[in-house]
Amino acid sequence: MGHASAMLETHPDGLAGVDQGLVTRCVEACLDCAQACTACADACLADDMVADLVRCVALNLNCADICDTTGRMMSRPTGFDAAVALRTVQACATVCATCAFECERHASRHEHCRVCAEACRRCQRACEELLAALA
Amino acid sequence: MGHASAMLETHPDGLAGVDQGLVTRCVEACLDCAQACTACADACLADDMVADLVRCVALNLNCADICDTTGRMMSRPTGFDAAVALRTVQACATVCATCAFECERHASRHEHCRVCAEACRRCQRACEELLAALA
Amino acid sequence: MGHASAMLETHPDGLAGVDQGLVTRCVEACLDCAQACTACADACLADDMVADLVRCVALNLNCADICDTTGRMMSRPTGFDAAVALRTVQACATVCATCAFECERHASRHEHCRVCAEACRRCQRACEELLAALA
Amino acid sequence: MGHASAMLETHPDGLAGVDQGLVTRCVEACLDCAQACTACADACLADDMVADLVRCVALNLNCADICDTTGRMMSRPTGFDAAVALRTVQACATVCATCAFECERHASRHEHCRVCAEACRRCQRACEELLAALA
Numbered sequence: 001m002g003h004a005s006a007m008l009e010t011h012p013d014g015l016a017g018v019d020q021g022l023v024t025r026c027v028e029a030c031l032d033c034a035q036a037c038t039a040c041a042d043a044c045l046a047d048d049m050v051a052d053l054v055r056c057v058a059l060n061l062n063c064a065d066i067c068d069t070t071g072r073m074m075s076r077p078t079g080f081d082a083a084v085a086l087r088t089v090q091a092c093a094t095v096c097a098t099c100a101f102e103c104e105r106h107a108s109r110h111e112h113c114r115v116c117a118e119a120c121r122r123c124q125r126a127c128e129e130l131l132a133a134l135a
Numbered sequence: 136m137g138h139a140s141a142m143l144e145t146h147p148d149g150l151a152g153v154d155q156g157l158v159t160r161c162v163e164a165c166l167d168c169a170q171a172c173t174a175c176a177d178a179c180l181a182d183d184m185v186a187d188l189v190r191c192v193a194l195n196l197n198c199a200d201i202c203d204t205t206g207r208m209m210s211r212p213t214g215f216d217a218a219v220a221l222r223t224v225q226a227c228a229t230v231c232a233t234c235a236f237e238c239e240r241h242a243s244r245h246e247h248c249r250v251c252a253e254a255c256r257r258c259q260r261a262c263e264e265l266l267a268a269l270a
Numbered sequence: 271m272g273h274a275s276a277m278l279e280t281h282p283d284g285l286a287g288v289d290q291g292l293v294t295r296c297v298e299a300c301l302d303c304a305q306a307c308t309a310c311a312d313a314c315l316a317d318d319m320v321a322d323l324v325r326c327v328a329l330n331l332n333c334a335d336i337c338d339t340t341g342r343m344m345s346r347p348t349g350f351d352a353a354v355a356l357r358t359v360q361a362c363a364t365v366c367a368t369c370a371f372e373c374e375r376h377a378s379r380h381e382h383c384r385v386c387a388e389a390c391r392r393c394q395r396a397c398e399e400l401l402a403a404l405a
Numbered sequence: 406m407g408h409a410s411a412m413l414e415t416h417p418d419g420l421a422g423v424d425q426g427l428v429t430r431c432v433e434a435c436l437d438c439a440q441a442c443t444a445c446a447d448a449c450l451a452d453d454m455v456a457d458l459v460r461c462v463a464l465n466l467n468c469a470d471i472c473d474t475t476g477r478m479m480s481r482p483t484g485f486d487a488a489v490a491l492r493t494v495q496a497c498a499t500v501c502a503t504c505a506f507e508c509e510r511h512a513s514r515h516e517h518c519r520v521c522a523e524a525c526r527r528c529q530r531a532c533e534e535l536l537a538a539l540a
Contacts, residue, residue, distance in 0.1 A: 347447060
């Protein structure tokens, strides 16, 4: 349904030497995870147990921002710089793992945390697979 | 594949009095359009004819930012304020229409503009349908 | 100390027919308000009374995103479109007023809300003055 | 003039074990650099020599996004995670150095690149000083 894959294929140059499928999957997973974390933070705020979820909200917010930025950066072959990309995707994999771990702690009681943890784990894997290709 | 629909359904409250399907479609279209515009801007920069595409790049950048913000705002039922939402979604519909119009001018020569225009038009429609429900 | 004013003055074209001082003030107020709202949301989360502050957090997050986007858009004369700018700056003035109102309710008990309300009111005024010039 | 310093001081907890001045300086430098890069990208687009500046535009866009995210993350003591912060601030220092280097190549002919390079170098230094304290 989304246009990310088509958009990345229409680029005049593309990302030399990197499997396009890995880039697309990382971009899509970043967008999805950013939305999930934004929504999970808001759902935590609406929860009766918000006091137990404050770290989850704050991690969600950082994860959303870093995923957003990583998805944008990997959508820009013209601006590609290997050192910048490596560090940014590493930061993204790290924050996804940290946020997933926190959400998983609440997953049995809070459905939004369960779904968000899934999105974070998928994004973490997509970043790790891209890192292996970039390194 | 994405988690947006599931995330929005797990919210303890949801958005009272607004069809959830319209909200989900708007959020998904915003994320998709933001990515398309980010990628189209970068593809325009890599184009031999970049000098003809500068307004396209600049509009793409504004469209990406407004779509991003609208998608985030509509993912936050707890922070919902009708007056803020109306104006933001109006701004989003307007920028999507403006960016689509510009991309359509280049669509026959630049495939990235053709695909991006599609994403912009879909987001414009999703915003307009949501506006009708919010008003 | 910041470079916003110098940056906006070095633009080859600038924003035709709009007082440059109003644009600079709006951009600076947007950046400042976005940071204040991001920090206020996090400070609310760390507060013992977080349950009383959930609407404040959620409004802060929307305000931060809209201010960020408005500050970026007004930093782009090349991408300027009057209809898009009017609606975006209107959305920004509205969310700043809404967020300021909420923060002011907590200002006597929470210093972060008091300072944040100040940043929101200043940004609201800067947006309203720019709107008068754009209309 | 800005509220960043006051906001960071009103936080109930603050960032344990890290000099508050270093955090404030990093946050302020990130906001400033994000705006400078956004404005430099737009000024490059308006330049007659845009074809020579495409890599500068694309790097500016990545730098703006990473600085924005870093400034937000360091404004959130509640969401602080040392591993995430280290990698994000490293990515930020790297992109600032890369973008500054590119802008400096154009500084003698393009005033916007000269000013932007200044903002990037200041942000790079602020990130490196914070990294030394975080490590």
